[in-house]
Amino acid sequence: MSGLKQKGIAIYRWLDSRLGLAGPVIEAAEHPIPKSSASWWYVFGSAATVILMMQIVTGVLLALVYTPTARDAWNSLNFLNHGLTLGWFLRALHGWGSDFMVAIVLIHMTQVFMFGAYKFPRELTWILGVFLLLMTFGMAFTGQVLRFDQDAYWGIGIGASIMARVPFVGSKLVHLLLGGPIIGATTVSRFFALHVFVIPGILLAFVGLHVWMVLRLGINEWPMPGRLVRRSTYIQEYEAEIHKDGVPFVPDAGWTDAMFAAAIILAIMACAALFGPIGPTGPPDPTIIQTVPKPDVPFLWIYALLALLPPKLETPILLIVPVVVICVMLALPFFAGEGEKHWSRRPIAVLMVLVIAVSLGTLTVVSLNPPWSPEMTAWSADPVQPRFLRGRTPLERQGAIVFQEKQCRNCHALAGLGGKRGPDLASVATRLTEDELVRQVLQGGGNMPAYGSALSPAQTTALVAFLGTLNGNERPARDPSLELTHSNAAQKQQKF
Numbered sequence: 001m002s003g004l005k006q007k008g009i010a011i012y013r014w015l016d017s018r019l020g021l022a023g024p025v026i027e028a029a030e031h032p033i034p035k036s037s038a039s040w041w042y043v044f045g046s047a048a049t050v051i052l053m054m055q056i057v058t059g060v061l062l063a064l065v066y067t068p069t070a071r072d073a074w075n076s077l078n079f080l081n082h083g084l085t086l087g088w089f090l091r092a093l094h095g096w097g098s099d100f101m102v103a104i105v106l107i108h109m110t111q112v113f114m115f116g117a118y119k120f121p122r123e124l125t126w127i128l129g130v131f132l133l134l135m136t137f138g139m140a141f142t143g144q145v146l147r148f149d150q151d152a153y154w155g156i157g158i159g160a161s162i163m164a165r166v167p168f169v170g171s172k173l174v175h176l177l178l179g180g181p182i183i184g185a186t187t188v189s190r191f192f193a194l195h196v197f198v199i200p201g202i203l204l205a206f207v208g209l210h211v212w213m214v215l216r217l218g219i220n221e222w223p224m225p226g227r228l229v230r231r232s233t234y235i236q237e238y239e240a241e242i243h244k245d246g247v248p249f250v251p252d253a254g255w256t257d258a259m260f261a262a263a264i265i266l267a268i269m270a271c272a273a274l275f276g277p278i279g280p281t282g283p284p285d286p287t288i289i290q291t292v293p294k295p296d297v298p299f300l301w302i303y304a305l306l307a308l309l310p311p312k313l314e315t316p317i318l319l320i321v322p323v324v325v326i327c328v329m330l331a332l333p334f335f336a337g338e339g340e341k342h343w344s345r346r347p348i349a350v351l352m353v354l355v356i357a358v359s360l361g362t363l364t365v366v367s368l369n370p371p372w373s374p375e376m377t378a379w380s381a382d383p384v385q386p387r388f389l390r391g392r393t394p395l396e397r398q399g400a401i402v403f404q405e406k407q408c409r410n411c412h413a414l415a416g417l418g419g420k421r422g423p424d425l426a427s428v429a430t431r432l433t434e435d436e437l438v439r440q441v442l443q444g445g446g447n448m449p450a451y452g453s454a455l456s457p458a459q460t461t462a463l464v465a466f467l468g469t470l471n472g473n474e475r476p477a478r479d480p481s482l483e484l485t486h487s488n489a490a491q492k493q494q495k496f
Contacts, residue, residue, distance in 0.1 A: 029248075029254070031218075031248070032248060034219065034222065034241055036221055037221060038252045041111060043257050044104055044260075045108050047104050048104045049207060049211075050261040052203070052207065055097050055098065062090060062091065062094055065080055069188055070148065073148040077147060081277060089273065102140050105132065109129060110353060113349065115222075118332055119333060119339070119341065122213070123337060125210060126332070127330055131206055132206050132210065134326070139195065139203065140298050146191055146192060147280045148280070148284055149284060150285070156183050157444045160444070165314075181452070182443065182452045221241060225342040226340075229337070230338060304364070378419045384400045385415065385417070387474040388469075396468075397466075398462040398466075399465045399466025402462050402466070406451075412425045413425070414470075415474075425470055427471055427472030429469065434468055437464045437467050438464050441455070
């Protein structure tokens with residue numbers, strides 16, 4: 001044993017003499033932090049980093065089996081679920097790890113905001129954190145798309161429709177994302193490149209820079225009421241506090257970070273074992289809705305918001321509100337970089353967090369059982385009402401058949417009969433021109449996916465011709481029994 005130990009020490013010294021990593025690593029591990037920061041409130045950043053490492057490992061293993069093509073993506077996931085030993089558990093770890101990482105990063109950002117850790121001199125640290133949050137959401141969304149099941153197909157359609165609303169460059173962005181104007185053969189490979197190469201590369205670079213900033217500027221001290229941040233004196237005050245009662249990160253604070261990270265990893269493993277992987281649901285088929293299409297948990301609130309917003313407000317809110325929110329978050333440390341840190345002295349900050357948390361929570365709960373979900377039997381329960389066929393040309397009647405056979409009534413009602421996910425189409429011709437109808441059918445928009453690949457040109461022409469007749473002027477046929485009753489009443493009135 002002593003001989004092996006000596007050889008190990010010799011190898012370590014040989015490597016360190018050439019790499020020189022031991023000194024910087026030890027220095028980083030033992031960097032001093034305020035004693036008040038060695039707390040359970042400061043563990044979320046480390047936990048998010050550990051989850052990221054787990055996601056990289058499980059993602060690499062999944063990529064060895066996954067086939068990023070529209071034809072084989074769904075089948076490769078089914079093989080992982082049923083044909084590979086513990087493949088389902090690997091998928092479950094990766095999927096639940098994604099949800100946990102979004103939650104932990106959100107909690108960490110909230111804690112940083114409430115503790116005033118975005119103030120001087122940590123402005124850049126906060127800005128990097130904002131971009132890390134956006135990259136985390138990007139990873140979650142692109143990961144859901146790679147399942148390429150029914151939920152993923154709808155998610156791509158909604159995401160593309162939102163991107164298409166961007167002025168001037170919307171269509172170009174959609175072409176770049178999808179590999180064409182509609183969801184096609186190259187769409188999965190585009191999202192695979194984003195999920196495996198582009199976003200993780202940016203994420204790792206930002207994480208490394210974020211950690212470097214934390215080591216350089218120190219961990220934020222516990223906020224004390226009445227202790228103000230001033231650019232002229234803060235650094236001297238912080239260094240004096242470190243000199244007075246600073247403690248090394250390892251082991252004083254490192255053990256809390258390690259215990260919390262271990263607990264989170266165990267929780268992810270427990271969820272993976274108990275609930276299994278997320279999807280895939282039915283194979284992607286835009287002509288037959290085989291499932292209630294919903295995004296993953298981090299995006300359920302968007303799903304509810306899109307369904308509840310009036311159509312006229314969708315584009316302004318989707319394009320303006322996110323930009324404003326991100327700009328405010330990035331500018332926050334520059335217009336509020338000094339002053340009070342403690343949350344009890346910042347009631348507006350507390351109110352903002354409560355309003356955002358309640359709003360997102362409410363929308364998420366509402367989305368779990370929405371009344372606007374597709375009604376799976378609406379298309380087959382009753383035929384198209386005769387009043388919508390009266391006086392129509394053969395082409396328009398053929399369009400009504402397409403409307404019925406392609407299950408449009410799962411999501412759209414005609415005079416109140418049908419699904420509630422989309423708007424009632426009884427008067428759609430008064431809202432959209434023929435060109436707009438063609439575009440909506442082929443490219444989708446709002447909550448509607450693109451059906452360009454599911455309809456032939458002849459079917460599209462017939463369907464649009466039928467929709468173009470729906471102007472709200474159709475009247476239901478009168479009940480013959482009522483006609484007879486009215487006639488009898490008139491005759492009796494004449495007798496008197």
